Amino acid sequence: MKFIIDSLVTAFFIFMFSAARFNNYYFALIAGLLLEFITTVAHNFFHLKDNWRMFLFDLSTLSTRDWRISHALSHHIYPNTIYDFEISGFEPAFQFLPSKNKSFLYRILLIPKICFFMSINLHLEWVKSLIQVYRKERQFYIPDLFPIFQLVAMVYINGSFWMALKLWLAIHVTANFILHFTALQAAHHHPHIFHEGDSYPNDKDWGVLQVIATRERGEAFFNGPLFLIAITFGNHSLHHLFPTVCHSKLFLFQDVFLETCKEFGINYQPQELNPLKHLKGFWYCLKNKTPNKDVPYVLKKNKNKM
Template structure:
């Protein structure tokens, strides 16, 4: 989130400027260079004494001599490294923010109201599953079983689908009706675009409580 601010604003109550209405467009241009922006910010903070030096931050640069050796040219090696980093940055931003179900105008964001204060139920309101990837071998990479991932973040993604019966049984035991919505990739992209310009708070109502059956 911090890497995308102030380029993108997801909190409904935060003031947006006119340029933010084009966020879903220019984020595609920024996505490829955000890695370089964050690295520059880190080194600036380091020089100002606001950050702590860690050797792990240099791991990404260890690729350069390897690529120079493999390509047989310093310029070619550095260029190849830059392309790899830009591509990885672009893919990461799109997978994590645009086509996943973290940011959609129907998903709970800070400032929205909800009928539930329960942590587990809020996880279901703050995330969605990807329609094409539920119960799929690619679920881990495309956020298929996303709600279960947020409920059980330490469980191997390959085992999440077997937890659906347990989740539904638990909801029934506590008298909760929950609609686990699933969005297609295209719907996720459209919802992301709407969320970046949403300036109003709304009520999330994908969960309803009923009297517990004794």
């Protein structure tokens, strides 16, 4: 994982500086894609003990300090429930939980809202955090300024503030859009996945919740190359069960995980879904009004394949 993220960071700076030097939007788009990869891989490092690589997450307009709270103490403990900030934080614009409040207008505006929201949301959160620092409502940390440092370097190389700003925005809008797209349909939203309001098993075990609230997007994201798993939030169920274990070591748990699932009557099949099916399920959840009154899919004894 260290080699992967170090290589991505090196490539990111090469393309970012090249975009500024040659006024090249193609280089900026590639830099944005690399920044999204960095942000996703750095997520692995802020789950670990303090280390300098976790701050590579802050190269985007996100904050390691904030995410260690909202992500680790909310999403990882209460996935797909009202206590999950990565569910409630998107409401009312995007409602992943089944609700009768999803109007016709809400549903027809989903695509425009997603295109707009995914592009600028993280910028707005970053600006809000800087305003809070200015008002002394929030403690200042050097990583808060990482995006500004990038802009200053690009202005220095390019010589034009406005051109550098446009290239900088192209980089971060690209990274933000792809990050939202990847993260929001990574492993949590599909009609076979538990959402608050659905029928819940009698067993209130925390581990059971992690498994019924996550699914893999196919065999490649479970047993595939580490690079693919690292940049796509792969091995997601195992990550939820063992969040402080580096992604590079999660494969060591796979056999015993599948055996334990079988022992407790959980039919966990990594290959049953693929990215396209998961994407369709993501859209279904955004529009769905009706809670699932059946038992969670992986707990059914006799299931038909999708």
